[in-house]
Amino acid sequence: MRHARTTATSLVLLVLATVTMTGCSGGPTSSTTVTRPRLERSLERTYANRYVALSKVTGHRGVTAKSLDAHAVCDKGGPTVDDAGPGGDWICQVAYTDPNVPNPDGSAKVEMNVHSNDCYTAAGSSKLVGPLNIVDTHGHQVVNPAFEFDGCFNPSGSGTPDGTLIIVNAVPLPGAPVAKPALTLPTGLVTPDGRGRVPLLLTCGDAPTSCSGTIDVTVQGEAASKVTYDVPSGGTKTLRAQLTRGQARDGGIITLTLHERTPPPAPAPT
Amino acid sequence: MNHTPTRRPGIAAVMSFETRKLLAQKRTPITLVVAAVIPIIIAIVMNGQARPPKDTLFGRFIHDSGWSMPLLLLGFAGQWLLPLLTSIVAGDIFASEDQHGSWKTILTRSTSRTQLFVGKTFVALGFALVAYVILATSTIVASVVLIGHQPLVGLNGQVIASHDAARLVIESWASVAAPLLGFTCLAIALSVLTRNVAVGIAAPVALGLVMQLVGALGGVELIRPLLLTTPLEAWHGLFADPAFSGPLVVGLVVSAVWCIVSITIAFVVFRRRDYLG
Known part of the structure; x- marks a missing residue:
């Protein structure tokens, strides 16, 4: 009996030692199977398939995974965190084409909770896919197939990024005054040219003279370039923003921060 | 090679005797x-x-x-049910002889220690497989009878036709046989090493839970594939589009290594131990 107790104690110690060792050996530098390209390629397929299921429920005809042509770009925990490893702080942007539901933002935000077993739970943007419970074409209440869904990806699938670039509207800091700018910035999918420059279609609204200023271009939170613009009032202009070679190759979420030189239009007299 | 025919009845006799002992215990039919x-x-x-x-x-x-129900339950069973299902017999089959002080009686019979070890191991593995097949069949049949055989949504959001889903569900349940037998071998090893029934039955379940905890941590990717609990999730790849089988192959090898190492340790200890002194 004493022998058995000693063995049991040594087993418990062995287990504790294993846990401690694994806890110490693992760090943020250890190679993870959860990478941005694997997550993006999997989400594109899963999102498209779930969106097709949603279109069937809402009676939108002719929507297929091919017609949607979904492209995804993901980011983990903002610019200060490495885009790899499991966690509930993955944010992805999915750009796709559905003529039934116009999307002025150019892409849909998807919040992801990625687990260490290479599976994830994704929550779609209710602005674009609707609430959890929706009514189908027969008038029955059903669960929205694109509101929340699960997926798993191949841990040994290709880890090479495919260079997808999506422009996303900059989110204003909480509490900052929000003035509608005179210049309208592009959103959605963009393709760089051979020299790593992406086109920016700028539209100037009701400015007294012209819209002018600078735009800070960042990719995945890292500065790319600064673009100076001067667009006549009521006109459009396409400028090119230079990306670094790595940014053009790996792709990512492009954020444009506007610094307007033009004074905003004076409020209408009351 | 003339001695081979005479050895076979030895193992068969041990297996038959052990099976009868197993069936006489209440917990076997209850399990x-x-x-x-x-x-x-x-x-x-x-x-x-x-x-x-x-x-x-x-x-x-x-x-x-x-x-979807058999897959939900498969994920759930892997957490502790499958290790428990096998260790109820495998963790007990050697240690119970210590508990009852019956080694002296058994080892003075005409069967060799090797025959005894092989026979007991086969019975433990056999029981694990029988219990697992019953669990799997009951789960799948009950789910389909209760809910139906509608198409299933896969792990890339794709719709899987009912007959494909049926095949994949059976393949998924079949894929956990390897880690289940890995746990059987682990329980046998613990049963031999500790000579304690309680440790033989509880330790594989506890180790399974610890391995799951370690596997769920971030930053342990190098260790994760080596855990015996990782192959319990390898079936996920079957439901992706395109499906992938890399984790299934790795899981099979990992389970085999756990089993061979456990059984080898158990056998060496069992052969050398002085039971008669």
């Missing part, structure tokens, strides 16, 4: 009945739930397709 009945009860309760268990894969679809 098999529980393996058959529990999935039916769980399926009925789950089917009656208004809110599906979304935290586990396929949980959100339990009301939509009868094929």
Whole structure:
């Protein structure tokens, strides 16, 4: 009996030692199977398939995974965190084409909770896919197939990024005054040219003279370039923003921060 | 090679004797009945739930397709049920002889220690397989009878036709046989090493839970594939589009290594130990 107790104690110690060792050996530098390209390629397929299921429920005809042509770009925990490893702080942007539901933002935000077993739970943007419970074409209440869904990806699938670039509207800091700018910035999918420059279609609204200023271009939170613009009032202009070679190759979420030189239009007299 | 025919009846005799001993114990038939009945009860309760268990894969679809319930339960069974199912016999089969002080009687019979070890090991592995087949069959049949055989939503959001889903569900349940037998070998090793029935039965379950905890941590990717609990999740790849089988192959090798190492240690200790002194 004493022998058995000693063995049991040594087993418990062995287990504790294993846990401690694994806890110490693992760090943020250890190679993870959860990478941005694997997550993006999997989400594109899963999102498209779930969106097709949603279109069937809402009676939108002719929507297929091919017609949607979904492209995804993901980011983990903002610019200060490495885009790899499991966690509930993955944010992805999915750009796709559905003529039934116009999307002025150019892409849909998807919040992801990625687990260490290479599976994830994704929550779609209710602005674009609707609430959890929706009514189908027969008038029955059903669960929205694109509101929340699960997926798993191949841990040994290709880890090479495919260079997808999506422009996303900059989110204003909480509490900052929000003035509608005179210049309208592009959103959605963009393709760089051979020299790593992406086109920016700028539209100037009701400015007294012209819209002018600078735009800070960042990719995945890292500065790319600064673009100076001067667009006549009521006109459009396409400028090119230079990306670094790595940014053009790996792709990512492009954020444009506007610094307007033009004074905003004076409020209408009351 | 003339001695081979004379050895075979030795192992067979041990197996027959051990099986009779096993069936005479109350817990053996109880375990098999529980393996058959529990999935039916769980399926009925789950089917009656208004809110599906979304935290586990396929949980959100339990009301939509009868094929999702066996997968939900497979994810759940892997957590502790499968290690427990096998260690009830495997963790006991050697240590109970210590508990009853019956080694002296057994080892003075005409069967060799090797025959005794092989016979007991085969019976433990056989029981694990029988209990597991009962559990799997009961789970799949109960789910399909209760809910139906509707198409299933896969792990890339794709719709899987019912007959494909049926094949994949059976393949998924079949894929956990390897880690299950890995746990059987581990329980045998613990049973031999500790000579303690309680440790032989409880330690594999506890080790399984610890391995799952370690596997769920971030930053342990190098160790994760080596854990015996990782192959219990390798079936996920079957439901992706395109499907992938890399984790299944790795899982098979890892389970085999755990089993061979455990059994080798157990055998060496069993052969050298002085039971008669």
